[in-house]
Amino acid sequence: MNDRRPDSGLGKDLIGLETLSGDTIRAILDTAEPFKEISERAIKKVPVLRGKTIVNLFFEPSTRTRISFEFAEKRLGADTVNVAASGSSVVKGETLVDTARNLEAMRIDMVVIRHGSSGAAQFLADRIPSNVINAGDGQHEHPTQGLLDLLTIRDSFGRIEGLKVCIVGDVVHSRVARSNIFGLQKLGAEVAVCGPKSLIPAAIEDLGVQVFTHVEDAIQWADALNVLRLQLERMNAGFIPSLREYNRVYGVSQARLDRAPVDTVILHPGPMNRGVEIDSDVADGPQSVILPQVTNGVAVRMAVLYLLAGGAPERAEEAKKGEA
Amino acid sequence: MTSEKAQQLLDAAGVDETLHRLASDIMAGGGGEGLLLVGIRRRGVQLAARLASILRDTGGFDVPTGSLDITLYRDDLHQIGPMPIIGMTEIPGDIDGDRVVIVDDVLFTGRTIRAALQELADFGRPRKIELCVLVDRGGRELPIQADYVGLTVDASARDLVEVRVPELDDMSSVTLVSAARES
Numbered sequence: 001m002n003d004r005r006p007d008s009g010l011g012k013d014l015i016g017l018e019t020l021s022g023d024t025i026r027a028i029l030d031t032a033e034p035f036k037e038i039s040e041r042a043i044k045k046v047p048v049l050r051g052k053t054i055v056n057l058f059f060e061p062s063t064r065t066r067i068s069f070e071f072a073e074k075r076l077g078a079d080t081v082n083v084a085a086s087g088s089s090v091v092k093g094e095t096l097v098d099t100a101r102n103l104e105a106m107r108i109d110m111v112v113i114r115h116g117s118s119g120a121a122q123f124l125a126d127r128i129p130s131n132v133i134n135a136g137d138g139q140h141e142h143p144t145q146g147l148l149d150l151l152t153i154r155d156s157f158g159r160i161e162g163l164k165v166c167i168v169g170d171v172v173h174s175r176v177a178r179s180n181i182f183g184l185q186k187l188g189a190e191v192a193v194c195g196p197k198s199l200i201p202a203a204i205e206d207l208g209v210q211v212f213t214h215v216e217d218a219i220q221w222a223d224a225l226n227v228l229r230l231q232l233e234r235m236n237a238g239f240i241p242s243l244r245e246y247n248r249v250y251g252v253s254q255a256r257l258d259r260a261p262v263d264t265v266i267l268h269p270g271p272m273n274r275g276v277e278i279d280s281d282v283a284d285g286p287q288s289v290i291l292p293q294v295t296n297g298v299a300v301r302m303a304v305l306y307l308l309a310g311g312a313p314e315r316a317e318e319a320k321k322g323e324a
Numbered sequence: 325m326t327s328e329k330a331q332q333l334l335d336a337a338g339v340d341e342t343l344h345r346l347a348s349d350i351m352a353g354g355g356g357e358g359l360l361l362v363g364i365r366r367r368g369v370q371l372a373a374r375l376a377s378i379l380r381d382t383g384g385f386d387v388p389t390g391s392l393d394i395t396l397y398r399d400d401l402h403q404i405g406p407m408p409i410i411g412m413t414e415i416p417g418d419i420d421g422d423r424v425v426i427v428d429d430v431l432f433t434g435r436t437i438r439a440a441l442q443e444l445a446d447f448g449r450p451r452k453i454e455l456c457v458l459v460d461r462g463g464r465e466l467p468i469q470a471d472y473v474g475l476t477v478d479a480s481a482r483d484l485v486e487v488r489v490p491e492l493d494d495m496s497s498v499t500l501v502s503a504a505r506e507s
Contacts, residue, residue: 031410034393034410034412034413037412037413037414041446042448043446043447046443046446047396048396306396306410309407
């Protein structure tokens with residue numbers, strides 16, 4: 001339980017996709033497949049994490065990620081406790097480490113953490129023996145979102161290698177974008193980003209990512225678009241002139257998609273601003289896989305929890321061979 | 325210094341003959357009405373498919389098949405270190421009121437079957453659950469017995485009973501690999 005491994009494979013924790021190998025990512029996606037079926041059963045529960053205690057430690061508001069984790073945990077039979085920043089001792093000034101140590105003292109097994117500061121998940125992982133899963137830290141990574149996007153793309157095309165995927169919108173503030181870029185590239189996809197210059201990181205080309213300034217060009221190029229949520233507070237901060245202007249120039253509309261050479265698959269991590277970064281007819285249209293993303297989110301999180309509970313997920317493939 | 329001794333118990337023709345007998349025993353045990361054959365991954369799945377095809381060819385019965393991966397229900401998951409990759413579980417439709425025959429290659433400790441029973445219960449409440457195995461090698465650790473047995477082998481705990489199926493092993497056979505005594 002206390003083994004301290006460097007975060008090279010998927011050792012004790014899941015902090016980000018940047019440090020994972022393509023094989024480890026593939027193993028997680030393959031493990032997610034059978035977990036999809038469990039959510040279709042009459043009794044949606046397997047006894048894998050029976051007796052394990054998981055704390056969902058959310059220092060930032062989140063609805064779907066927290067609910068998705070909670071479903072995943074409960075369907076694996078774990079006991080869960082939700083701690084939200086408001087209404088907890090966090091507002092009383094307790095540090096992250098003190099909060100975690102107090103939880104540890106109550107004998108927990110895993111922590112799922114969402115935090116506004118980049119690096120918070122790693123910081124915690126280095127200090128407690130429990131498994132730590134990053135549910136989004138600042139502008140760093142949101143690995144389970146990246147994994148569920150990969151799984152959904154793989155479901156749509158039957159593969160990831162060789163696909164062209166463009167991330168559209170507020171890339172500079174997006175941990176989802178970073179996890180997507182790392183994951184997609186490790187599995188052999190070509191990645192591009194598209195958005196106003198103010199929302200694209202300056203040195204993004206160094207990651208091997210192509211940059212489009214016109215969304216029409218991105219749509220011409222891509223097999224799939226991952227449309228990011230435009231954080232409304234960005235407008236007040238002066239990154240974009242207005243929401244209407246943003247929609248006119250960068251909004252993903254059906255008219256724009258109709259001019260594409262292929263039926264572009266549309267992803268969105270949610271929650272959507274309909275009529276801003278994505279139009280309603282696209283979000284609800286036949287090319288949208290936004291709801292399958294939500295379904296896959298539970299399966300991917302079940303897979304991550306399952307693999308981390310065993311301690312050495314990168315060895316899952318060989319472990320199967322020793323089956324009695 | 326140890327050496328192994330391999331003894332073939334059934335060749336392809338022997339396996340085929342045994343499966344024909346098992347198929348007819350399953351029929352005699354309750355007919356084809358509401359019958360579902362569920363193979364346990366991995367080799368039970370292929371055996372269940374072959375039993376179903378024998379029932380189709382000989383009796384004209386179209387018996388549905390399913391598969392179970394019992395990994396998530398193993399009682400030693402907390403002991404085995406890295407978690408194994410899981411295979412698909414596919415149970416067709418509603419099993420309430422069905423007669424389910426679990427099919428596996430080798431019956432040994434009975435722990436796999438215990439896990440399979442627990443997993444099946446999460447899909448519904450069959451009228452009856454029975455167990456069909458190609459080989460019963462003894463060595464039970466739980467009070468579980470098979471209803472249909474192809475071959476009974478008296479094997480010691482250190483022996484290995486290997487069932488090969490064409491889909492995975494390019495051949496069909498049952499082999500007993502005896503762990504040699506100290507010489």
